[in-house]
Amino acid sequence: MTEPTDAISALTAKRPSPGEKYYPPFKPTAELEKEAQRLVNMYPEGKEQSAVLPIIHLLQEKFGYICPESLPWIAEQCKSTEIHVAGIVSFYPGIHTRCPGKWHIRVCRTIACSLSGGEELLRYICEKVGIDPAELDGAEPMGVSADGLWSVEPVECLANCGFGPNIMVNDTLHSRMNKEKVDQLLADYAAKA
Ligand code: FES
DSSP, rough: OOHHHHHHHHOOOOOOOGGGGGOOOOOOOHHHHHHHHHHHTSSSSGGGGGGGGHHHHHHHHSSSSOOHHHHHHHHHHTTTOOOHHHHHHHHTTOOOHHHOOOOOEEEEOOOHHIIIIHHHHHHHHHHHTTTOOGGSSEEEEEOETTSSEEEEEEOOOOOOGGOSOEETTTTEEOOOOOOHHHHHHHHHHHHHH
């Protein structure tokens, strides 16, 4: 039987990413703890574990991903266990266990977008930003460019099916994409870096 500590290691083994240069490393400060406790206090006494997801979102926004070192800290904040936190982190595709690039591109691969050119667009974007599409087949299907500027992740439906192919760059949705629009979009984001 797998020991919990082995399971945690398997789920959260550190995978270095060139994107790390665009995010600060995880550091448990008093300010971060205060923000985590504010989230914990939104739930009734005895239900502190309910704050696990909000705290994960807080950390992902600040540090880009959920690093292995942060798991015991998260567990401590909401009176949970490391294995519980690791289970949640590994369950949701939207939670990253590897640091993304500065500009994280999600490409919808669900049927409507696939049929309207999404699959080809995914390959085209990988080629443009220098990511090997084979990287997208791993446990966490995300590739990061060598300069850390870009990451690409195929995702399921982005809830805009009638206007595909759809992609998201960080939190912004871009619809009815084609190669020309991708070229312009990449140039625009690269100029903001
Ligand atoms: S299938 Fe792509 S947004 Fe729904």
